[in-house]
Amino acid sequence: MVAPAKKPYRVIGSRPVRPDGTDKVTGRANYGSDIRLPGMLYGRVLRSPHAHARIVRIDPSKALAHPGVKAVITQADFPAAEDVITDLGETASNLKWLVDNVLASDRALYHGHAVAAVAATDPHVAEDALGLIEVEYEPLDPVLSVHEAMAEAAPRIHPHMHTVEMLARFSPGPRSEHDIPNAASHLRLEIGDLEQGFAEAEIVIEREYETGTAHQGYIEPHNGTALWNESGELTVWLSTQGPFMMRDQLARMLKLPVSKIRVIPMEIGGGFGGKIPMYMEPMAAALSRKTGRPVKMIMQRDEVLLGTGPTSATYVRVKLGARRDGTLTAAEAYLAYEAGAYPGSPVGAGGMCMFSPYSIPHQRADCYDVIVNKPKVSAYRAPGAPAGAFAMESALDELAEQLDIDPLELRQRNAAVDGTRRIDGAAFRSIGNEAVMRAAEESPHWNSELQGENRGRGIAMGYWGNGGLESSAYATVNRDGTVGLVLGSVDIGGQRAALAMQIAETLGIDYEQVKPIVVDTDSIGYTAVTGGSRTTFASGWAVHEAGLEIRRELEARAARIWEVDAALVHYDDDGVIRGPEDRSLSFAEIAGQLHRTGGTVQGKADVMPEGTGPAFACHIVDVEVDPDTAKVEVLRYTAIQDVGTAIHPDYVEGQIQGGAVQGVGMALTEEYVYDDEGRLRNASLLDYRMPTTLDVPQIETILVEEPNPGHPYGVRGVGEVPIVPPLAAIANAIHQATGVRPRTLPASPRVLLEEMLPEA
Amino acid sequence: MSSRIIVSAEINGEPTEFLADERDSLLEALRDRLGLMGTKEGCNNGNCGACAVLLDGRLVNACLVMAAEVDGAQLTTVEGLAREDRLVPVQETFLERGALQCGICTPGFLVAAHALLQEHPRPTEEQVRYWLAGNLCRCTGYDKIITAVLDAADRTDVASG
Ligand code: FES
Ligand code: FES
Numbered sequence: 001m002v003a004p005a006k007k008p009y010r011v012i013g014s015r016p017v018r019p020d021g022t023d024k025v026t027g028r029a030n031y032g033s034d035i036r037l038p039g040m041l042y043g044r045v046l047r048s049p050h051a052h053a054r055i056v057r058i059d060p061s062k063a064l065a066h067p068g069v070k071a072v073i074t075q076a077d078f079p080a081a082e083d084v085i086t087d088l089g090e091t092a093s094n095l096k097w098l099v100d101n102v103l104a105s106d107r108a109l110y111h112g113h114a115v116a117a118v119a120a121t122d123p124h125v126a127e128d129a130l131g132l133i134e135v136e137y138e139p140l141d142p143v144l145s146v147h148e149a150m151a152e153a154a155p156r157i158h159p160h161m162h163t164v165e166m167l168a169r170f171s172p173g174p175r176s177e178h179d180i181p182n183a184a185s186h187l188r189l190e191i192g193d194l195e196q197g198f199a200e201a202e203i204v205i206e207r208e209y210e211t212g213t214a215h216q217g218y219i220e221p222h223n224g225t226a227l228w229n230e231s232g233e234l235t236v237w238l239s240t241q242g243p244f245m246m247r248d249q250l251a252r253m254l255k256l257p258v259s260k261i262r263v264i265p266m267e268i269g270g271g272f273g274g275k276i277p278m279y280m281e282p283m284a285a286a287l288s289r290k291t292g293r294p295v296k297m298i299m300q301r302d303e304v305l306l307g308t309g310p311t312s313a314t315y316v317r318v319k320l321g322a323r324r325d326g327t328l329t330a331a332e333a334y335l336a337y338e339a340g341a342y343p344g345s346p347v348g349a350g351g352m353c354m355f356s357p358y359s360i361p362h363q364r365a366d367c368y369d370v371i372v373n374k375p376k377v378s379a380y381r382a383p384g385a386p387a388g389a390f391a392m393e394s395a396l397d398e399l400a401e402q403l404d405i406d407p408l409e410l411r412q413r414n415a416a417v418d419g420t421r422r423i424d425g426a427a428f429r430s431i432g433n434e435a436v437m438r439a440a441e442e443s444p445h446w447n448s449e450l451q452g453e454n455r456g457r458g459i460a461m462g463y464w465g466n467g468g469l470e471s472s473a474y475a476t477v478n479r480d481g482t483v484g485l486v487l488g489s490v491d492i493g494g495q496r497a498a499l500a501m502q503i504a505e506t507l508g509i510d511y512e513q514v515k516p517i518v519v520d521t522d523s524i525g526y527t528a529v530t531g532g533s534r535t536t537f538a539s540g541w542a543v544h545e546a547g548l549e550i551r552r553e554l555e556a557r558a559a560r561i562w563e564v565d566a567a568l569v570h571y572d573d574d575g576v577i578r579g580p581e582d583r584s585l586s587f588a589e590i591a592g593q594l595h596r597t598g599g600t601v602q603g604k605a606d607v608m609p610e611g612t613g614p615a616f617a618c619h620i621v622d623v624e625v626d627p628d629t630a631k632v633e634v635l636r637y638t639a640i641q642d643v644g645t646a647i648h649p650d651y652v653e654g655q656i657q658g659g660a661v662q663g664v665g666m667a668l669t670e671e672y673v674y675d676d677e678g679r680l681r682n683a684s685l686l687d688y689r690m691p692t693t694l695d696v697p698q699i700e701t702i703l704v705e706e707p708n709p710g711h712p713y714g715v716r717g718v719g720e721v722p723i724v725p726p727l728a729a730i731a732n733a734i735h736q737a738t739g740v741r742p743r744t745l746p747a748s749p750r751v752l753l754e755e756m757l758p759e760a
Numbered sequence: 761m762s763s764r765i766i767v768s769a770e771i772n773g774e775p776t777e778f779l780a781d782e783r784d785s786l787l788e789a790l791r792d793r794l795g796l797m798g799t800k801e802g803c804n805n806g807n808c809g810a811c812a813v814l815l816d817g818r819l820v821n822a823c824l825v826m827a828a829e830v831d832g833a834q835l836t837t838v839e840g841l842a843r844e845d846r847l848v849p850v851q852e853t854f855l856e857r858g859a860l861q862c863g864i865c866t867p868g869f870l871v872a873a874h875a876l877l878q879e880h881p882r883p884t885e886e887q888v889r890y891w892l893a894g895n896l897c898r899c900t901g902y903d904k905i906i907t908a909v910l911d912a913a914d915r916t917d918v919a920s921g
Contacts, residue, residue, distance in 0.1 A: 017855045024863035025851040025870060027798015027838035034797035123792065124783050217898045219802040219810055220864040269800070269864025270898050301803040493861030493899055650858030650904065657901030658861065685807035690896060693889040699903045 010574075011504045012713055015650045016511045018497040020267070032223040032239030032266040033298050040225070041070055041119040043287050043297035044126040045280060046133050047306060048108030048115055051142035051373040051678025052157070055106055055135065058116055063132035068125035071290040072133060073283060074116045075103040079255040095252050097342035101376050102253065102282055108137065109157060109341035110375050111679045112306025117280070119287040119295045142373040142678035146315050146336040149182035149370050156181055157341065157371045166367075168424070169348035180368070183336075184343035187367040189351050189423045197330025197362025201321025205399055208317045209391040210744045211727070212671035213338065215310040216380045217662070217690050220269020222308055225296040226284035234261045234285055239268040241275045241490055242529030247521050249278040254285060264520040265490045272662070273379030274309040276529055302683040310672060311380035312337035312345045316391035318354075326405045328414045330362040331355050335388060337369060340376035345369045346384025352424060353724070354388030356463035357411070357433055357616060359420040373678050379531065381659060382464045382720035386666060386727050390745060393460035393728030398741065407459055407732070408446070412437050432642025432706030433616040437461075439704050440618040445638040455624045455635065456736025462617045462724025466717030467532025470608045472525030473542035475503055475550060477601045481588030483507065483550075485516040488527025489539040493719075494651035498536045499543045501647055502713060506547030508575025509587050525606045533717020536647055537612060537708075542605040544712045549603035557597045558585055611710020615717055617641040619660060619725035623733040630753035632668055632734060634695070639725075640702040644716030649703065656722040657699040663726025665691045671746050769830045771796070772840025780827035786820075787811045789827035790837060798838040798867050802896065809895030812868040813837045819875040821894075838867035841874055850874055850912035859908035861899035869895050873909045882913055 023029040048055075060072035081099035104113045116133050120126035143149045143157055163180050166187035167173040176186055198204060224238040234256060240246045243263040251258045268275060280297040287295040299307070314337045321330035333354060337347035351365030400407040415434045421427050440446055440459065450457050474486040485503055489495055500514040528534065551571040558577045559566040569579045575587040585593075594601055622636040639656045646652040669689040673682045682688050707714025731742045740755040767789070768777040780789045787804070790796040790813070802808035804823045811822040814836035841848050850873045853859070860866045869892065876883060876891040883891070888909045889902075897905060 015858065018858070020863075021855040021860070022847075024860055024866055025838075025847065025854050026842055027796075027867045029863060030797070031800070031864060033801065034791075036795065122781065123788070124781060218862070218864075219800075219808055219896055219898050220862070221801070268862060269802075270862040272898070298801070301805065301807075494858065648858070651861070654858055654861055654900050654904055657903045658899045659901075661901035662898070684805060685803045685896060686805075690898065691901075692894075692896065693892045693902045693906070696902060698885075698906065699901050 053137040192362030206319040216272040216274035218270025224281040314387035349384035350388035390727035458733030460725040460728035464721035467534035469528035471539040545605035546603035613708025613716035615721040630749040645714035659722030667730040784827040786825040787822035853908040857908040
């Protein structure tokens with residue numbers, strides 16, 4: 001355990017240009033879809049037009065007869081999959097479900113479910129070939145909401161599934177005594193004695209909330225290019241958050257040893273949790289094996305919306321008990337999250353996070369993972385937390401109103417502090433929750449006056465736990481006094497910079513002296529996904545340790561050069577090695593002498609750090625609601641967050657701004673629209689409405705820095721929590737502006753107007 | 761098999777002739793036929809701006825233009841913004857302001873912002889937001905992009921004045 005004193009850093013906290021920047025502003029950076037290989041074929045995927053259907057027959061003969069078409073595959077081209085729970089970083093899943101999700105077996109379980117894939121010499125030919133594959137479907141009734149799915153007489157999407165009782169998040173237990181149709185699992189989180197908590201309450205409120213299906217919305221579609229060569233070695237180039245996780249998934253699905261698979265991560269155009277599961281990569285591999293040629297596959301945008309992502313539509317009921325002075329005595333929640341066609345919604349995180357900003361002695365959350373005929377959900381930035389927080393923070397706002405207490409003050413009175421127990425029983429250590437609330441209270445935004453009609457201000461908190469997991473890094477000292485930094489973590493938004501800065505700090509050298517590079521799965525130790533807000537934290541630990549190893553080795557080298565006892569030599573934080581009699585060597589000087597004192601010096605580290613620091617955020621938003629059209633305009637937005645230590649403040653602010661705007665999208669415009677047959681009607685970026693430059697103002701950020709004692713530089717994950725508060729902050733602002741409480745999101749004009757119009 | 765056509769155009773100042781499939785969009789021709797991978801595909805139907813290029817000085821989405829249409833035209837892609845080893849101001853300010861995270865939207869934003877600054881050298885924030893409304897960015901929330909474009913305007917002004 002390191003106790004990071006708040007010391008002035010040399011590099012950390014500055015805002016240097018990122019190492020990969022020039023290539024990314026000149027169009028030279030190579031993303032997954034930029035790969036071109038000799039003899040390359042182009043693959044495309046045929047998808048189910050039905051939300052639920054038996055696949056009676058697939059006949060590829062016409063497609064195969066088409067000039068330029070080289071191969072067609074279905075699930076039958078893959079080895080049969082066993083049932084094994086597999087860890088996906090931010091969610092868990094079963095291999096059989098993963099495989100069925102890649103390509104349907106005997107039934108298509110959602111509109112857009114992949115049923116076959118084709119490889120051809122040209123992208124247009126591949127597209128033509130899709131229309132020539134004949135598939136006979138027998139449509140079945142789709143199940144399209146948690147309410148339908150859990151009803152007594154609901155059709156069971158997986159006929160043999162029985163509700164499992166979870167022992168803890170990610171830890172399945174026995175079959176539940178209460179089997180509920182289509183509920184894959186039930187998790188109960190609980191502390192204290194709920195009955196006692198409500199008995200102590202002087203006021204109780206209970207409300208229901210719903211959110212729609214939303215997609216991560218990364219601008220780069222999924223892509224994957226595979227070459228399975230004649231010696232059985234598979235190479236895959238792609239955009240992924242987790243090259244090693246992809247290798248694991250491919251190994252299991254293709255029944256190959258990991259040593260036969262090399263995953264080469266290209267630059268990645270956004271992920272937000274959605275670029276972790278495999279989709280087309282195994283198809284590209286199988287097509288490559290069949291044709292003996294490299295196969296490149298890129299999804300079209302409608303396929304991204306139909307076949308990947310999204311996050312769960314949710315139903316959450318929350319009940320709060322409090323005393324008249326605002327002290328919360330009890331909190332209870334029932335959460336049902338759509339998993340999509342296969343189990344694995346982040347409902348446990350919803351139950352885990354929603355009450356965490358508060359000290360409440362008696363809490364319970366019942367969390368249900370519910371199968372519906374929609375795409376299988378995948379992780380999306382603080383998976384599961386936004387919907388839970390929407391419910392809790394909206395209900396708190398109502399409680400504040402009923403008790404006539406300022407909504408921020410109500411939160412401050414109940415704030416979780418060090419030692420407070422969360423719903424999973426663990427106690428917080430070194431959290432910045434109160435500091436965040438104080439910063440909100442003192443912020444220019446909170447202290448400004450909101451003037452004008454139809455305007456309102458909302459506030460909400462958010463909590464996220466952040467991740468640790470495995471990271472690997474090597475650092476090599478070059479003769480010219482620079483350091484080559486080899487990373488297993490994919491750079492999705494400035495991680496090369498944030499990691500180079502940390503090792504520069506450790507070595508006391510300039511940031512510009514560090515040359516980071518991201519490498520493939522054959523070139524470094526296992527490194528978990530860039531996700532879970534873990535990279536700057538865990539890979540930061542790795543580069544720090546690699547730096548410490550270099551310091552030790554350079555001390556030994558200096559001792560050898562000076563012919564003194566190594567104990568008399570010290571590597572100082574300014575990057576100068578000092579010895580007896582005022583001897584000293586700068587980093588650059590000793591680097592130039594390494595080849596004469598025993599050769600290259602390398603530091604390596606493989607870490608799996610504990611001591612992640614949880615993140616808290618408070619968002620304040622002003623909106624104006626058009627009384628005639630119910631269109632909501634976001635006028636002003638401030639995001640306050642405990643970031644531990646901001647390594648590169650630009651990218652920390654950028655994470656907060658980006659997360660907040662995704663939350664604004666969830667709150668106001670983003671939603672999957674299905675027809676009665678379960679067909680997605682808005683699978684385009686025109687109709688799936690993500691915020692544009694015109695939909696949001698500048699996002700003000702206030703960085704609170706309560707260093708995480710579990711990290712040498714006090715880093716906490718920052719990327720995920722900013723998407724947690726916006727939903728409720730906006731709903732609360734809309735209420736103040738209109739008197740209407742949005743309990744269903746997105747608060748589209750259609751939904752809002754109905755409530756705003758006086759009843760006829 | 762569809763037929764191939766010969767297209768000649770001036771691309772980033774270079775007279776260029778290439779063979780395109782008659783169904784190729786300009787985006788497909790740039791990427792798949794010419795290997796100019798800087799222009800990105802986000803949606804392939806005009807909704808994201810990742811494929812923005814200048815066609816005879818006009819800002820267009822390359823996925824909505826047929827390759828055959830550009831015969832005889834002048835094209836500027838992101839690869840053609842920097843000249844003689846020097847980034848244009850908006851490329852510099854994107855770097856200095858951390859205006860990209862994943863960077864996939866960046867080429868489109870840069871081309872669009874470059875066109876904006878040619879037409880309105882001193883835009884207001886409002887103008888920048890209107891001009892860039894056809895470009896989606898999912899990572900940044902736009903804040904630092906807007907700042908970078910406004911900064912570039914200041915810099916262009918100083919440089920030319
Ligand atoms: S790819 Fe052309 S606008 Fe999206
Ligand atoms: S930086 Fe990733 S989409 Fe804009």
